[in-house]
Amino acid sequence: AQSVSQHNHHVILSEAASLELGCNYSYGGTVNLFWYVQYPGQHLQLLLKYFSGDPLVKGIKGFEAEFIKSKFSFNLRKPSVQWSDTAEYFCAVSNTGFQKLVFGTGTRLLVSP
Amino acid sequence: NAGVTQTPKFQVLKTGQSMTLQCAQDMNHEYMSWYRQDPGMGLRLIHYSVGAGITDQGEVPNGYNVSRSTTEDFPLRLLSAAPSQTSVYFCASRSWGTEAFFGQGTRLTVV
Numbered sequence: 001a002q003s004v005s006q007h008n009h010h011v012i013l014s015e016a017a018s019l020e021l022g023c024n025y026s027y028g029g030t031v032n033l034f035w036y037v038q039y040p041g042q043h044l045q046l047l048l049k050y051f052s053g054d055p056l057v058k059g060i061k062g063f064e065a066e067f068i069k070s071k072f073s074f075n076l077r078k079p080s081v082q083w084s085d086t087a088e089y090f091c092a093v094s095n096t097g098f099q100k101l102v103f104g105t106g107t108r109l110l111v112s113p
Numbered sequence: 114n115a116g117v118t119q120t121p122k123f124q125v126l127k128t129g130q131s132m133t134l135q136c137a138q139d140m141n142h143e144y145m146s147w148y149r150q151d152p153g154m155g156l157r158l159i160h161y162s163v164g165a166g167i168t169d170q171g172e173v174p175n176g177y178n179v180s181r182s183t184t185e186d187f188p189l190r191l192l193s194a195a196p197s198q199t200s201v202y203f204c205a206s207r208s209w210g211t212e213a214f215f216g217q218g219t220r221l222t223v224v
Contacts, residue, residue: 009153034212043203043215044156051210090155092213100171101146101205101213105155 002027004093006104013081013111021076021107023065023091033074034092034101035065044090050074061085083113115139119204119216126194126223134189134219136204142214144207145187146171147179149200150218156203162187194223 003026013019025031032051036044048059055067065076074091088108094101120135138145146161148171158171162181176198178190187206191198201220205213 006155032210043217044205044213045215046212049212096210100158100161101207102158103148103156105153 002031002093002095002100002102004091004102004104006089006091006107008107009105011107011109013109015083015111015113016080017111019076019078019081019085019109021089021091021109023074023076023104025072025074025091025093027072027093027095030096032094032096033065033067034094035059035063035074035076036090036092036103038088038090038106040087047076047089081109081111083111085109086111117204117206117214117216119202119219121219122217124219124221126191126221128194128196128223130194132191132194134191134202134204134221136187136189136216137185138187138204138206138214139185140206140208140214141184142206142208143184144209145181146205146213147177147187147189148203148205149173149198150203151200159189159202191221196223199223 005024007022034049035047050057050067058064088106090106091104117138147159148156157173160179162168204216207213
């Protein structure tokens, strides 16, 4: 069965600091990988996705993620965070066959001005 | 562009009551799913469907029923509400090879 681990549950950063959120998944086959963001009181929105090709994926709002197949990882990065990045971030994985999408437990990011 | 529409946005139930959370999508997506979101637990898959007439259980299906009579609609039924079902519920839809699109969520409280 697929599973996703997000090791950082809470992260606090100052504005302009760099961000890296860890995501590891457990699945032996071909996967599709996603990062979603949830701003307070809102639904989930897609930040970026990886299906195939270049393992370094760029998303919206300056976020990027790198797929490292040998490490089963898909870490999210941003060089310089802003106060408006305060949100909860979810990593998710689906297998390419059955389309079941499994989420990690999320990381709450607080950016102080 | 409606996308994924969930109703209601808020609901309070008494223990033992039943209700149906509605979810509709207008993107002709084959795949629809229901998640519940609880603090510290992320989103957990309740039920999902890969097409009209086909449903399957996710991680936490107990106490919930679904059906998929049309491509557009995927209602979630709570048979006999329990306080443990207090949560925020999200419906999502996707097509093959795309990301999931989420509804605005339903905040359910069972007292």
